[in-house]
Amino acid sequence: MKFKIVYDQPGRIRFRAGAYAFEKMHEPRIHMACVSEPYVQKAVVHSENGGILLEYEDGYREQVIDFVRNLNIANLPEIEPDTEYQLQAIDTDFKNKLAFMIARRYLAKLFIPAPIRTVHLIYRGLKFVAKGLNCLGEGKLSVEVLDGAAIGASILQRNYESAGTIMFLLNVSSLLEDYTKACTRTALTASLAVKVDKVWVVRDGVDVQVRMQDVQVGDLVRVRSGSMIPVDGTVTEGDAFVNEATMTGESQAVHKTVGKSVFAGTIVDEGSIVVSVRAVSGNTKIQKIIELIDRSEDLKASIQSRAERLADGIVPFSFIGFGLTLLFTRNITKAVSILMVDYSCAIKLSTPISVISALREAADRNMTLKGGKYLEEFALAGTIVFDKTGTLTKAEPKLERVIPFGNRSEEEILRIAACIEEHFPHSMARAIVRGAAERGIDHEEEHADVKYIVAHGIATTLDGERAIIGSKHFVVEDEKIAVGEAEQKKIDELAGAASVIYLAIGGNLAGVLCISDPPRDEAAEAIRMLRERGIKHVAMITGDSQKAAERTAQLLGIDTFFAQVLPEDKHRYVEKMKAEGRRVIMVGDGINDAPALAAANVSVAMSDASDIARETADVTLRSEDLRDLAELRTLSTLLMERIQANYRFIVAFNTSLLAAGFFGFLAPSTSALLHNLSTMGICAKSMTPLKPV
Structure with a gap:
């Protein structure tokens, strides 16, 4: 592509290719190609x-x-x-419409004769x-009635400038409401949409x-653990636990x-199923829910809805005030002045x-929210709950110790554990595999197919014997592997505050990895x-051991x-915390955090969270x-302080x-x-950053 560089500063560069370089339909393709580059x-x-503005990492100019x-547009899919x-x-689109409204209002005074302007007004x-x-005919004494009365009174008094200004501000208000809804609808639609390019079909x-x-x-269509179901349909084979939080809100x-x-849009937490397709694309139930978002009042912050109710009230x-002024003064001019001023x-x-400005400011600070109401919930919450692994920790665990039991050696336990765990790249598995590599231990395939039990462990067959590896709950309680008092005492002494992974072979405890x-x-x-x-209570929920959790809590x-x-x-x-009257923020990152994220008043997912955690969370x-x-x-x-301050000023002024x-x-x-003037001033102030950079 031919271009001129019209702006060039470290980390930011603007290219100008000319008006006929590409068409409107090509914009999404070019945008996707640009942001797909790792340094953009x-x-x-x-x-x-033909403008392309890119912000990039230092050193990649x-x-x-x-x-x-x-860049070749013809090659872009x-x-x-x-x-x-x-x-x-x-x-x-919002900026263009706002600019057009302002230009039309003031340019009309210059180029259109006054009589024609008056008739149009x-x-x-x-x-x-x-x-x-x-x-009024529907029995509602709402803001629309007051607006109509104020505009009608201004026209009757031939105060056309006031009538025009009121209508201009009302049109700006309508434009802002449409803009807020469009932004929130787009964010929610993206979070609900089925983002699957390829699927496994059984033929x-x-x-x-x-x-x-x-x-x-x-x-x-076959769908396995951790995958999104891409279609509506009926299960014809297998069984699975399916997270339907996006569909029903049920955690x-x-x-x-x-x-x-x-x-479509729901997630297989555990298991594997084959689905006979009943509906695809725009005919799925999740698509119907997306369409309903258009009419949903839930998109607004409740304080925004309260503001509208207050305005009506x-x-x-x-x-x-208009009636009393007319009654006591018998002066229609004074009475009309009451209608000219409304809250x-x-x-x-x-x-x-204020809400739009805050959402934009949060986005500029690397925080994405699905709607204004989550800003309000975040401000009002008094309790925050963290997942431990991957949220409070870096999810970069390290193998500290191997404790063998029976006649097996440390090397043998680590070799078997690494052999099984290498198929499942979660953080604990990576620590075991990395620990084996650092010790120079090779682990060839010696087992049959493995089965992953979500957030519990792995089961397989090794040399004809059942082998399982995972948490104490999985190995000892679910699989009924006996751990003697002496063995448990040794584990407690040597493991300390480390997390413990249990390995059992042939129904006996073979060793643990710390x-x-x-x-x-x-x-x-x-x-x-x-x-x-202002957060009064900080809690942590983890599947980790009591000692490991206690150590992290103390630190x-x-x-x-x-x-x-x-x-x-x-x-x-x-x-339970919500039932106690607490407003709860939940912060997590994994598949197993999704139900808790869905249950919280407002939920936050980390940048490297699982797909289901990001889909469920209100904030990323x-x-x-x-x-x-x-x-x-x-x-x-x-934001809440600004809105309250705006209320006080509006009422007082x-x-x-x-x-x-x-x-008089x-x-x-x-x-x-x-x-x-005061209305425009308070709106201009509401656009300013809440927290200067």
Whole structure:
């Protein structure tokens, strides 16, 4: 692609290829190609002038330029626009519409004769009056009635400037509401959408990988543990526990057997099933839910909904003020000045602007939220619950010690454990495999197929004997492997605060592996910062041993911890805290955290979390720094303080205008001017950053 560099600073460069370099339909493809490069952090693409703005990691300027130079639109595959591009398009559309509204308002005064402007203004004003009369006819004394009355009174008094300003602000309010809904809808749709490119289809008894778009009704699709179900259908083979939180909000996984229905967008927590396809793409149940999001009031922060209800609630008092002023003064001018000043306009405008600004600021600080209501919940929560492994720790555990039992050696125990665990790349398995490699121990395949039991362990056959490896709960309680007092005492003495993995062969304990997983460097500081920002109770839930959990809690200053908790039980602890009247934040990263994430008032997933954790969470941290939680707490608290401060100012200032109008100090036109200026001023202030960089 030919281009000119029109802006070039470290980490940020803008290319201009010209107006005819590519078309609007090519923007999503170019955007995806750009952000797919590992060194590109952000891309903005505009077909109008052929502009490509790239933000990149330091030291990659030449690679960025080479990439754009070699960019060939003809070679880029057709794709659906990704979420980031869709949000950019919504943002650009909002700015263009707002700019057009402002330009039309002020340019009309320069180029359109006054009589024509007046006729057009009256025509527009009558629409608002009709809307108000319609609400009144339905028995509602809402903001629309007051707006219609104020605009109608201004037109009757020939105060066309006031009428025009009121209509302009109302149109801006409507545009802002549409923009807020569009942004939140896009984020939620992306979190619910089925993001599967290829699936395994069973044909003639053989699993064949095919493109998702080629799947037809009636096909048999195989779905295994940890995978998303890509279609609606009926189970024809196997059984599995399916997490349907995205569909039903239920945190507990549901057992699905032959003949049961499953739905696209849900996740197989454990097991393997074959699904006969009943619906694909736009006909799935999850797609119907996405369509319903358009009409959902849940997208708004509750404080935003309360602001709208407050605005409606004040309306009767404005009319009472109008009536009393007319009754006592017999002066229609003074009475109309009461209608010119209403609380609703500023309240309805400033609150969504504040929320939008806060969401954008959070995004700039590497925090993605699915809606404004989660900022409010984060500000109000007093309890935060952490998963341990991968959240409070780096999920980079290290093998500390091998304890053999019977006639087996440390080397033999580690070789067998590594041989079994290498098939499952979770953090504990990696520690064992890495520990064997560091000790120069080779581990050839000696076992039959292995079966992974989610968050418990692995079972296989080794030299004709059943071999199992995993947690104490799995090996001792589920599999009934006996551990003698002497053996347990030795484990307790040598393992210390390390996590213990048990290995049993042929029904006997063969050995244990002790693995340490130290906390993240910033974890203690992050918890201290959260306390300083109003979090009163910090808890930790983990499937780890009592000693390992206790050690981590002591190091980080955690109030309460729950150890050796089964994955299916984690959400019960969260629900118990909520039942005690607590507002709960849950922070996790794994498949087994998804039910607890779904149960919390607001949930947070780490940047490297599992797909299901990110799908379930309300907030995603795009960095690995836990101190971002404290940053989000600060932003959310400042947002609530700003909204409350806006309320106080709006009530105080507009009440003073009402009083001045009642006593005749201000004419209706002056009241309207001051009211409109204060509304625009409070909105402008609401757009400023909550926390300066």
